[in-house]
Amino acid sequence: MNPLNNTQTLVQIRDLCFTRGTRRIFDQVNLDIPRGNITAIMGPSGTGKTTLLRLIGGQLKPEAGTIAVDGQNVPTLSTKELYLLRKRMGMLFQSGALLTDLTVFENVAFPLREHTTLPDSLIRHLVLMKLHTVGLRGARELLTHQLSGGMARRVALARAMVLDPMMIMYDEPFTGQDPISMGVLVRLIRTINDALGLTSIIVSHDVHETSQIADFIYIISNGKVMGHGTPAELKTTASPWVKQFMNAESDGPVPFHYPASDYATDLLGERPC
Protein backbone atom coordinates (compact mmCIF):
# COMPACT_ATOMS: atom_id res chain seq x y z
CA MET A 1 0.00 0.00 0.00
CA ASN A 2 1.11 3.51 -0.78
CA PRO A 3 2.59 5.00 2.40
CA LEU A 4 1.26 8.42 1.40
CA ASN A 5 -2.27 7.09 1.26
CA ASN A 6 -3.87 7.77 4.53
CA THR A 7 -7.59 7.53 5.02
CA GLN A 8 -7.62 10.22 7.70
CA THR A 9 -5.56 12.90 5.98
CA LEU A 10 -6.31 14.30 2.56
CA VAL A 11 -3.29 16.57 2.27
CA GLN A 12 -0.07 15.61 3.93
CA ILE A 13 2.86 17.99 3.75
CA ARG A 14 6.27 16.86 4.93
CA ASP A 15 9.53 18.85 5.22
CA LEU A 16 8.33 21.46 2.74
CA CYS A 17 10.95 24.03 1.76
CA PHE A 18 10.27 26.89 -0.62
CA THR A 19 12.21 30.06 -1.39
CA ARG A 20 11.25 33.18 -3.34
CA GLY A 21 14.38 35.03 -4.36
CA THR A 22 16.40 35.13 -1.18
CA ARG A 23 13.40 34.93 1.11
CA ARG A 24 12.68 31.61 2.72
CA ILE A 25 8.90 31.26 2.60
CA PHE A 26 8.71 27.73 4.02
CA ASP A 27 11.36 26.03 6.07
CA GLN A 28 10.73 22.35 6.76
CA VAL A 29 7.01 22.72 7.21
CA ASN A 30 4.87 19.73 8.22
CA LEU A 31 1.15 20.02 7.91
CA ASP A 32 -1.83 17.66 7.77
CA ILE A 33 -5.24 18.51 6.39
CA PRO A 34 -7.78 16.02 7.69
CA ARG A 35 -10.51 14.71 5.40
CA GLY A 36 -14.06 15.95 5.69
CA ASN A 37 -13.19 18.91 7.87
CA ILE A 38 -12.59 22.59 7.53
CA THR A 39 -8.99 23.48 8.17
CA ALA A 40 -7.96 27.09 8.40
CA ILE A 41 -4.51 28.37 7.56
CA MET A 42 -3.87 31.65 9.32
CA GLY A 43 -0.90 33.87 9.62
CA PRO A 44 0.32 37.41 9.15
CA SER A 45 0.06 39.00 5.71
CA GLY A 46 2.89 37.96 3.42
CA THR A 47 3.84 34.76 5.20
CA GLY A 48 3.01 32.57 2.25
CA LYS A 49 -0.55 31.38 2.71
CA THR A 50 -1.44 31.93 -0.93
CA THR A 51 1.89 30.36 -1.84
CA LEU A 52 0.95 27.29 0.18
CA LEU A 53 -2.30 26.88 -1.75
CA ARG A 54 -0.43 27.20 -5.03
CA LEU A 55 2.01 24.55 -3.88
CA ILE A 56 -0.86 22.22 -3.02
CA GLY A 57 -2.44 22.92 -6.42
CA GLY A 58 0.83 22.13 -8.16
CA GLN A 59 1.30 25.59 -9.68
CA LEU A 60 4.58 26.04 -7.83
CA LYS A 61 7.22 23.41 -7.23
CA PRO A 62 8.86 23.12 -3.81
CA GLU A 63 12.62 22.84 -3.43
CA ALA A 64 12.29 19.94 -1.07
CA GLY A 65 9.65 17.91 0.67
CA THR A 66 6.50 16.10 -0.30
CA ILE A 67 2.97 17.39 -0.76
CA ALA A 68 0.62 14.44 -0.92
CA VAL A 69 -2.95 15.07 -1.97
CA ASP A 70 -5.16 12.00 -1.74
CA GLY A 71 -2.08 9.80 -1.76
CA GLN A 72 -0.44 11.40 -4.79
CA ASN A 73 2.74 13.42 -4.43
CA VAL A 74 1.85 16.60 -6.32
CA PRO A 75 5.35 17.85 -7.29
CA THR A 76 6.20 14.60 -9.08
CA LEU A 77 2.95 14.20 -11.01
CA SER A 78 2.95 14.41 -14.80
CA THR A 79 0.94 17.22 -16.34
CA LYS A 80 -1.84 14.82 -17.23
CA GLU A 81 -2.07 13.36 -13.73
CA LEU A 82 -1.92 16.82 -12.25
CA TYR A 83 -4.84 17.97 -14.40
CA LEU A 84 -6.84 14.91 -13.38
CA LEU A 85 -6.19 15.73 -9.75
CA ARG A 86 -7.08 19.40 -10.24
CA LYS A 87 -10.48 18.45 -11.59
CA ARG A 88 -11.19 17.25 -8.08
CA MET A 89 -9.91 20.45 -6.43
CA GLY A 90 -11.73 23.73 -6.43
CA MET A 91 -9.89 26.92 -5.73
CA LEU A 92 -11.17 30.35 -4.88
CA PHE A 93 -8.55 32.90 -5.82
CA GLN A 94 -7.81 35.87 -3.61
CA SER A 95 -8.66 38.16 -6.54
CA GLY A 96 -11.58 36.08 -7.80
CA ALA A 97 -9.86 35.65 -11.17
CA LEU A 98 -13.08 35.49 -13.17
CA LEU A 99 -12.78 35.27 -16.94
CA THR A 100 -13.47 38.80 -18.07
CA ASP A 101 -14.80 37.97 -21.52
CA LEU A 102 -17.61 35.82 -20.13
CA THR A 103 -20.80 36.64 -18.26
CA VAL A 104 -21.38 35.53 -14.68
CA PHE A 105 -23.40 32.58 -15.94
CA GLU A 106 -20.74 31.48 -18.41
CA ASN A 107 -18.02 31.85 -15.79
CA VAL A 108 -19.75 29.39 -13.54
CA ALA A 109 -20.58 27.14 -16.47
CA PHE A 110 -16.97 27.19 -17.68
CA PRO A 111 -15.67 24.11 -15.79
CA LEU A 112 -18.80 22.16 -16.79
CA ARG A 113 -18.42 23.05 -20.44
CA GLU A 114 -14.73 22.18 -20.39
CA HIS A 115 -14.90 18.90 -18.53
CA THR A 116 -18.32 17.43 -19.16
CA THR A 117 -20.61 16.80 -22.10
CA LEU A 118 -23.77 17.59 -20.20
CA PRO A 119 -26.68 18.96 -22.24
CA ASP A 120 -27.30 22.70 -22.05
CA SER A 121 -30.49 22.36 -20.04
CA LEU A 122 -28.70 20.44 -17.31
CA ILE A 123 -25.80 22.90 -17.26
CA ARG A 124 -28.32 25.70 -16.88
CA HIS A 125 -29.89 23.97 -13.89
CA LEU A 126 -26.57 23.29 -12.19
CA VAL A 127 -25.28 26.81 -12.74
CA LEU A 128 -28.46 28.47 -11.53
CA MET A 129 -28.45 26.29 -8.42
CA LYS A 130 -24.88 27.26 -7.58
CA LEU A 131 -25.57 30.93 -8.30
CA HIS A 132 -28.64 30.74 -6.09
CA THR A 133 -26.60 29.40 -3.17
CA VAL A 134 -24.29 32.41 -3.35
CA GLY A 135 -27.26 34.74 -3.77
CA LEU A 136 -26.44 35.90 -7.29
CA ARG A 137 -28.97 34.09 -9.45
CA GLY A 138 -30.32 37.46 -10.56
CA ALA A 139 -26.88 38.66 -11.62
CA ARG A 140 -26.33 35.91 -14.16
CA GLU A 141 -26.32 38.15 -17.22
CA LEU A 142 -23.86 40.69 -15.82
CA LEU A 143 -20.33 40.98 -17.12
CA THR A 144 -17.51 40.66 -14.64
CA HIS A 145 -16.65 44.36 -14.67
CA GLN A 146 -20.20 45.12 -13.58
CA LEU A 147 -19.69 43.21 -10.32
CA SER A 148 -18.44 44.56 -7.03
CA GLY A 149 -15.40 42.93 -5.44
CA GLY A 150 -17.48 40.95 -2.99
CA MET A 151 -19.90 39.81 -5.69
CA ALA A 152 -17.03 38.71 -7.93
CA ARG A 153 -15.67 36.61 -5.11
CA ARG A 154 -19.03 34.95 -4.58
CA VAL A 155 -19.26 34.14 -8.30
CA ALA A 156 -15.78 32.66 -8.06
CA LEU A 157 -16.99 30.59 -5.13
CA ALA A 158 -19.89 29.27 -7.20
CA ARG A 159 -17.43 28.41 -9.94
CA ALA A 160 -15.08 26.63 -7.53
CA MET A 161 -17.80 24.31 -6.35
CA VAL A 162 -19.68 23.71 -9.60
CA LEU A 163 -17.83 20.46 -10.38
CA ASP A 164 -18.51 19.12 -6.86
CA PRO A 165 -14.83 18.62 -6.05
CA MET A 166 -13.42 16.56 -3.20
CA MET A 167 -11.71 19.59 -1.78
CA ILE A 168 -12.04 23.36 -2.03
CA MET A 169 -9.32 25.84 -1.19
CA TYR A 170 -10.58 29.28 -0.25
CA ASP A 171 -8.10 32.12 -0.40
CA GLU A 172 -9.54 34.87 1.80
CA PRO A 173 -13.23 34.21 1.15
CA PHE A 174 -14.42 36.80 3.66
CA THR A 175 -12.55 39.90 2.52
CA GLY A 176 -14.78 42.54 1.05
CA GLN A 177 -18.04 41.01 2.28
CA ASP A 178 -20.62 42.96 4.20
CA PRO A 179 -21.77 41.46 7.55
CA ILE A 180 -24.80 39.81 5.95
CA SER A 181 -23.01 38.10 3.08
CA MET A 182 -20.21 37.27 5.49
CA GLY A 183 -22.62 35.37 7.73
CA VAL A 184 -24.17 33.68 4.70
CA LEU A 185 -20.74 32.71 3.40
CA VAL A 186 -19.61 31.30 6.72
CA ARG A 187 -22.72 29.15 6.90
CA LEU A 188 -22.45 28.25 3.24
CA ILE A 189 -18.90 27.00 3.56
CA ARG A 190 -19.90 24.94 6.56
CA THR A 191 -23.01 23.55 4.85
CA ILE A 192 -21.39 22.53 1.59
CA ASN A 193 -18.49 21.02 3.47
CA ASP A 194 -20.77 18.82 5.54
CA ALA A 195 -23.45 18.12 2.94
CA LEU A 196 -21.06 17.19 0.15
CA GLY A 197 -18.48 15.53 2.37
CA LEU A 198 -15.85 17.95 1.18
CA THR A 199 -12.53 18.86 2.64
CA SER A 200 -12.09 22.62 2.91
CA ILE A 201 -9.00 24.70 3.38
CA ILE A 202 -9.60 28.30 4.31
CA VAL A 203 -6.93 30.95 4.23
CA SER A 204 -7.97 33.93 6.24
CA HIS A 205 -6.99 36.71 8.61
CA ASP A 206 -10.40 36.87 10.18
CA VAL A 207 -9.72 35.25 13.54
CA HIS A 208 -13.30 35.63 14.68
CA GLU A 209 -15.09 34.26 11.59
CA THR A 210 -12.54 31.56 11.07
CA SER A 211 -12.68 30.27 14.63
CA GLN A 212 -16.43 29.97 14.18
CA ILE A 213 -16.31 27.50 11.34
CA ALA A 214 -12.87 25.91 11.32
CA ASP A 215 -12.41 22.47 12.83
CA PHE A 216 -8.65 22.90 12.86
CA ILE A 217 -6.41 25.89 12.60
CA TYR A 218 -2.80 26.12 11.52
CA ILE A 219 -0.96 29.31 12.25
CA ILE A 220 2.11 29.86 10.13
CA SER A 221 4.65 32.61 10.38
CA ASN A 222 8.24 33.08 9.26
CA GLY A 223 8.26 29.83 7.34
CA LYS A 224 7.26 27.72 10.32
CA VAL A 225 4.08 26.32 11.77
CA MET A 226 3.72 28.35 14.94
CA GLY A 227 0.79 26.46 16.33
CA HIS A 228 -2.09 24.20 15.44
CA GLY A 229 -5.14 22.67 16.98
CA THR A 230 -8.85 23.21 17.34
CA PRO A 231 -9.99 26.82 17.84
CA ALA A 232 -10.70 26.10 21.49
CA GLU A 233 -7.23 24.67 22.04
CA LEU A 234 -5.60 27.64 20.39
CA LYS A 235 -7.58 30.12 22.49
CA THR A 236 -6.11 28.68 25.65
CA THR A 237 -2.63 28.08 24.32
CA ALA A 238 0.51 29.04 26.17
CA SER A 239 2.45 30.02 23.07
CA PRO A 240 2.89 33.79 22.97
CA TRP A 241 2.90 33.81 19.13
CA VAL A 242 -0.43 32.09 18.88
CA LYS A 243 -1.85 34.13 21.70
CA GLN A 244 -0.87 37.38 20.06
CA PHE A 245 -2.38 36.31 16.78
CA MET A 246 -5.63 34.91 18.14
CA ASN A 247 -6.23 37.96 20.28
CA ALA A 248 -5.10 40.41 17.63
CA GLU A 249 -2.62 42.17 19.89
CA SER A 250 -0.27 44.50 18.08
CA ASP A 251 2.50 43.97 20.61
CA GLY A 252 4.16 40.60 20.82
CA PRO A 253 6.58 38.28 19.10
CA VAL A 254 4.87 38.38 15.67
CA PRO A 255 6.42 41.16 13.59
CA PHE A 256 4.09 43.51 11.73
CA HIS A 257 6.90 44.53 9.35
CA TYR A 258 8.28 42.74 6.33
CA PRO A 259 11.92 41.84 7.15
CA ALA A 260 13.97 45.01 6.74
CA SER A 261 17.15 46.67 7.91
CA ASP A 262 17.14 48.88 10.98
CA TYR A 263 14.58 51.70 10.62
CA ALA A 264 16.83 54.53 11.81
CA THR A 265 19.80 53.52 9.64
CA ASP A 266 17.46 53.16 6.69
CA LEU A 267 16.06 56.67 7.09
CA LEU A 268 19.44 58.27 7.66
CA GLY A 269 21.21 56.23 5.00
CA GLU A 270 19.74 57.91 1.92
CA ARG A 271 20.59 61.45 3.03
CA PRO A 272 21.44 63.54 -0.02
CA CYS A 273 24.62 65.54 0.57
Added chain:
Amino acid sequence: MLTQLQHLGHTILTVFERLGRASLFLMHVLAGVPGLLLRPYLVIYQIYSVGVLSLTIILVSGLFVGMVLGLQGYNTLVNFGATDMLGVVVALSLVRELGPVLTSLLYAGRAGSALTAEIGLMKTTEQLSAMEMMAVNPLGRVVAPRFVAGVLAMPVLATIFSAVGILGGHLVVVELLGIDAGSFWSQMQDKTEFMEDVFNGILKSLVFGFVVTWIAVFEGYDCVPTSEGISRATTRTVVHSSLATLALDFMLTALMFSDI
Protein backbone atom coordinates in the same frame (compact mmCIF):
# COMPACT_ATOMS: atom_id res chain seq x y z
CA MET B 1 35.58 46.95 -20.54
CA LEU B 2 34.94 43.75 -18.63
CA THR B 3 31.54 44.93 -17.52
CA GLN B 4 30.67 45.78 -21.12
CA LEU B 5 31.64 42.30 -22.21
CA GLN B 6 29.60 40.90 -19.36
CA HIS B 7 26.68 43.03 -20.43
CA LEU B 8 26.98 41.81 -24.02
CA GLY B 9 27.17 38.20 -22.92
CA HIS B 10 24.18 38.66 -20.69
CA THR B 11 22.15 40.22 -23.51
CA ILE B 12 23.00 37.40 -25.89
CA LEU B 13 22.13 34.79 -23.31
CA THR B 14 18.80 36.48 -22.64
CA VAL B 15 17.98 36.56 -26.34
CA PHE B 16 18.71 32.87 -26.77
CA GLU B 17 16.84 31.98 -23.62
CA ARG B 18 13.77 33.81 -24.91
CA LEU B 19 14.09 32.12 -28.30
CA GLY B 20 14.23 28.76 -26.58
CA ARG B 21 11.23 29.57 -24.46
CA ALA B 22 9.32 30.83 -27.49
CA SER B 23 10.04 27.58 -29.36
CA LEU B 24 8.91 25.39 -26.47
CA PHE B 25 5.84 27.58 -26.15
CA LEU B 26 5.09 27.10 -29.85
CA MET B 27 5.37 23.34 -29.50
CA HIS B 28 2.90 23.32 -26.64
CA VAL B 29 0.50 25.54 -28.56
CA LEU B 30 0.70 23.34 -31.65
CA ALA B 31 0.01 20.32 -29.46
CA GLY B 32 -3.25 22.02 -28.49
CA VAL B 33 -4.34 22.61 -32.09
CA PRO B 34 -5.83 19.16 -32.87
CA GLY B 35 -8.17 19.54 -29.88
CA LEU B 36 -9.70 22.55 -31.63
CA LEU B 37 -11.17 20.33 -34.35
CA LEU B 38 -13.78 19.28 -31.82
CA ARG B 39 -14.56 22.86 -30.88
CA PRO B 40 -14.30 24.92 -34.06
CA TYR B 41 -16.44 27.69 -32.57
CA LEU B 42 -13.47 28.81 -30.45
CA VAL B 43 -11.46 29.44 -33.61
CA ILE B 44 -14.37 30.99 -35.49
CA TYR B 45 -14.91 33.55 -32.75
CA GLN B 46 -11.21 34.48 -32.86
CA ILE B 47 -11.23 34.72 -36.64
CA TYR B 48 -13.96 37.27 -36.20
CA SER B 49 -11.95 39.32 -33.72
CA VAL B 50 -8.54 39.18 -35.43
CA GLY B 51 -9.72 38.89 -39.03
CA VAL B 52 -13.11 40.44 -39.61
CA LEU B 53 -12.43 43.38 -37.32
CA SER B 54 -9.21 44.10 -39.23
CA LEU B 55 -11.10 44.32 -42.52
CA THR B 56 -11.70 48.07 -42.48
CA ILE B 57 -8.06 49.03 -42.19
CA ILE B 58 -7.12 46.41 -44.80
CA LEU B 59 -9.75 47.60 -47.29
CA VAL B 60 -8.93 51.28 -46.95
CA SER B 61 -5.16 50.78 -47.06
CA GLY B 62 -5.41 48.39 -49.99
CA LEU B 63 -7.47 50.85 -51.97
CA PHE B 64 -5.07 53.75 -51.44
CA VAL B 65 -1.93 51.69 -52.07
CA GLY B 66 -3.39 50.47 -55.36
CA MET B 67 -4.30 54.00 -56.37
CA VAL B 68 -0.82 55.30 -55.59
CA LEU B 69 0.76 52.44 -57.52
CA GLY B 70 -1.36 53.36 -60.53
CA LEU B 71 -0.35 57.02 -60.35
CA GLN B 72 3.35 56.44 -59.83
CA GLY B 73 3.46 53.71 -62.44
CA TYR B 74 1.78 56.01 -64.93
CA ASN B 75 4.26 58.85 -64.27
CA THR B 76 7.17 56.56 -65.06
CA LEU B 77 5.75 54.38 -67.80
CA VAL B 78 4.27 57.25 -69.78
CA ASN B 79 7.83 58.34 -70.68
CA PHE B 80 8.37 55.04 -72.42
CA GLY B 81 4.95 54.84 -73.98
CA ALA B 82 4.40 51.67 -71.98
CA THR B 83 1.21 52.64 -70.19
CA ASP B 84 -0.37 49.38 -71.42
CA MET B 85 1.75 47.65 -68.83
CA LEU B 86 0.20 49.53 -65.91
CA GLY B 87 -2.11 46.64 -65.06
CA VAL B 88 0.90 44.34 -64.80
CA VAL B 89 2.82 46.76 -62.63
CA VAL B 90 -0.06 47.23 -60.22
CA ALA B 91 -0.99 43.57 -60.00
CA LEU B 92 2.50 42.13 -59.66
CA SER B 93 3.65 44.65 -57.04
CA LEU B 94 0.57 43.96 -54.99
CA VAL B 95 0.33 40.21 -55.32
CA ARG B 96 4.02 39.50 -54.90
CA GLU B 97 5.12 42.07 -52.34
CA LEU B 98 2.91 44.84 -51.09
CA GLY B 99 -0.14 42.73 -50.39
CA PRO B 100 1.52 40.23 -48.04
CA VAL B 101 4.02 42.68 -46.51
CA LEU B 102 1.72 45.62 -45.85
CA THR B 103 -1.05 43.36 -44.62
CA SER B 104 1.37 41.77 -42.20
CA LEU B 105 2.55 45.17 -40.92
CA LEU B 106 -1.01 46.42 -40.53
CA TYR B 107 -2.05 43.17 -38.91
CA ALA B 108 0.80 43.39 -36.39
CA GLY B 109 -0.37 46.85 -35.38
CA ARG B 110 -4.09 46.15 -35.40
CA ALA B 111 -4.53 42.53 -34.29
CA GLY B 112 -1.09 41.48 -33.00
CA SER B 113 -0.88 44.20 -30.38
CA ALA B 114 -4.45 43.43 -29.31
CA LEU B 115 -3.64 39.74 -28.90
CA THR B 116 -0.61 40.54 -26.76
CA ALA B 117 -2.50 42.95 -24.56
CA GLU B 118 -5.43 40.59 -24.15
CA ILE B 119 -3.36 37.56 -23.18
CA GLY B 120 -1.06 39.70 -21.03
CA LEU B 121 -4.01 41.09 -19.12
CA MET B 122 -5.45 37.62 -18.63
CA LYS B 123 -2.12 36.62 -17.13
CA THR B 124 -1.92 39.70 -14.92
CA THR B 125 -5.41 39.21 -13.53
CA GLU B 126 -4.68 35.53 -12.76
CA GLN B 127 -7.23 34.29 -15.29
CA LEU B 128 -4.69 31.95 -16.84
CA SER B 129 -3.73 30.71 -13.38
CA ALA B 130 -7.36 30.13 -12.53
CA MET B 131 -7.83 28.11 -15.71
CA GLU B 132 -4.85 25.95 -14.81
CA MET B 133 -6.38 25.32 -11.42
CA MET B 134 -9.63 24.33 -13.13
CA ALA B 135 -7.59 21.76 -15.04
CA VAL B 136 -7.99 23.68 -18.29
CA ASN B 137 -4.78 24.22 -20.19
CA PRO B 138 -4.67 27.92 -21.14
CA LEU B 139 -2.35 27.12 -24.02
CA GLY B 140 -5.02 24.96 -25.58
CA ARG B 141 -8.06 26.99 -24.55
CA VAL B 142 -6.82 30.56 -24.92
CA VAL B 143 -3.67 30.64 -27.02
CA ALA B 144 -4.20 27.90 -29.62
CA PRO B 145 -7.50 29.27 -31.03
CA ARG B 146 -5.99 32.74 -31.36
CA PHE B 147 -2.91 31.33 -33.03
CA VAL B 148 -4.84 29.26 -35.54
CA ALA B 149 -7.18 32.17 -36.27
CA GLY B 150 -4.21 34.45 -36.96
CA VAL B 151 -2.53 31.96 -39.29
CA LEU B 152 -5.77 31.42 -41.22
CA ALA B 153 -6.81 35.05 -41.35
CA MET B 154 -3.60 36.51 -42.73
CA PRO B 155 -3.66 34.93 -46.24
CA VAL B 156 -7.30 35.90 -46.63
CA LEU B 157 -6.61 39.47 -45.51
CA ALA B 158 -3.60 39.71 -47.84
CA THR B 159 -5.66 38.42 -50.75
CA ILE B 160 -8.37 40.95 -50.03
CA PHE B 161 -5.74 43.68 -49.77
CA SER B 162 -4.34 42.80 -53.20
CA ALA B 163 -7.76 42.51 -54.80
CA VAL B 164 -8.91 45.87 -53.48
CA GLY B 165 -5.54 47.35 -54.45
CA ILE B 166 -6.00 46.21 -58.05
CA LEU B 167 -9.45 47.77 -58.04
CA GLY B 168 -7.89 51.00 -56.72
CA GLY B 169 -5.32 50.85 -59.51
CA HIS B 170 -8.11 50.34 -62.02
CA LEU B 171 -9.93 53.32 -60.60
CA VAL B 172 -6.95 55.64 -61.14
CA VAL B 173 -5.52 54.17 -64.32
CA VAL B 174 -8.70 53.51 -66.26
CA GLU B 175 -11.27 55.89 -64.81
CA LEU B 176 -9.01 58.84 -64.00
CA LEU B 177 -6.11 58.68 -66.44
CA GLY B 178 -8.17 57.23 -69.28
CA ILE B 179 -6.00 54.24 -70.20
CA ASP B 180 -7.87 51.57 -72.12
CA ALA B 181 -9.54 49.12 -69.75
CA GLY B 182 -9.07 46.24 -72.16
CA SER B 183 -5.30 46.51 -72.24
CA PHE B 184 -5.17 47.09 -68.46
CA TRP B 185 -6.90 43.81 -67.70
CA SER B 186 -5.64 41.67 -70.57
CA GLN B 187 -1.98 42.51 -70.01
CA MET B 188 -2.47 41.80 -66.32
CA GLN B 189 -4.00 38.39 -67.02
CA ASP B 190 -1.32 37.60 -69.56
CA LYS B 191 1.69 38.39 -67.40
CA THR B 192 0.51 37.16 -63.98
CA GLU B 193 1.14 33.47 -63.35
CA PHE B 194 -0.94 31.67 -60.81
CA MET B 195 1.76 29.46 -59.27
CA GLU B 196 4.63 31.87 -59.75
CA ASP B 197 2.95 35.03 -58.47
CA VAL B 198 -0.37 34.53 -56.77
CA PHE B 199 0.45 31.30 -54.98
CA ASN B 200 3.86 32.49 -53.82
CA GLY B 201 2.26 35.64 -52.48
CA ILE B 202 -0.25 33.61 -50.50
CA LEU B 203 2.54 31.39 -49.23
CA LYS B 204 4.36 34.48 -48.03
CA SER B 205 1.36 35.75 -46.14
CA LEU B 206 0.90 32.35 -44.56
CA VAL B 207 4.47 32.50 -43.25
CA PHE B 208 3.95 36.07 -42.02
CA GLY B 209 0.71 35.08 -40.33
CA PHE B 210 2.46 32.24 -38.55
CA VAL B 211 5.38 34.34 -37.34
CA VAL B 212 3.48 37.50 -36.41
CA THR B 213 0.79 35.63 -34.49
CA TRP B 214 3.43 33.51 -32.78
CA ILE B 215 5.26 36.63 -31.64
CA ALA B 216 2.03 38.26 -30.49
CA VAL B 217 0.72 35.39 -28.40
CA PHE B 218 4.15 34.59 -26.97
CA GLU B 219 4.79 38.17 -25.89
CA GLY B 220 1.41 38.22 -24.17
CA TYR B 221 1.93 34.91 -22.44
CA ASP B 222 5.49 35.73 -21.41
CA CYS B 223 4.91 39.31 -20.25
CA VAL B 224 5.81 40.61 -16.82
CA PRO B 225 2.41 40.60 -15.08
CA THR B 226 2.11 44.35 -14.45
CA SER B 227 0.59 47.15 -16.48
CA GLU B 228 4.04 48.32 -17.50
CA GLY B 229 4.95 44.76 -18.48
CA ILE B 230 1.91 44.58 -20.75
CA SER B 231 2.68 47.87 -22.43
CA ARG B 232 6.26 46.80 -23.08
CA ALA B 233 5.16 43.46 -24.43
CA THR B 234 2.70 45.17 -26.77
CA THR B 235 5.42 47.46 -28.09
CA ARG B 236 7.76 44.51 -28.57
CA THR B 237 5.08 42.66 -30.52
CA VAL B 238 4.72 45.47 -33.03
CA VAL B 239 8.46 46.09 -33.36
CA HIS B 240 9.54 42.47 -33.54
CA SER B 241 6.84 41.35 -35.89
CA SER B 242 7.41 44.28 -38.25
CA LEU B 243 11.12 43.55 -38.39
CA ALA B 244 10.51 39.82 -38.77
CA THR B 245 8.06 40.50 -41.62
CA LEU B 246 10.53 42.65 -43.54
CA ALA B 247 13.50 40.32 -43.01
CA LEU B 248 11.49 37.23 -43.90
CA ASP B 249 10.10 38.97 -46.95
CA PHE B 250 13.59 39.53 -48.27
CA MET B 251 14.53 35.91 -47.71
CA LEU B 252 11.34 34.54 -49.22
CA THR B 253 11.62 36.83 -52.22
CA ALA B 254 15.19 35.67 -52.78
CA LEU B 255 14.03 32.05 -52.67
CA MET B 256 10.87 32.47 -54.75
CA PHE B 257 11.52 35.05 -57.40
CA SER B 258 15.23 35.18 -58.15
CA ASP B 259 16.14 33.22 -61.26
CA ILE B 260 19.56 32.13 -60.12
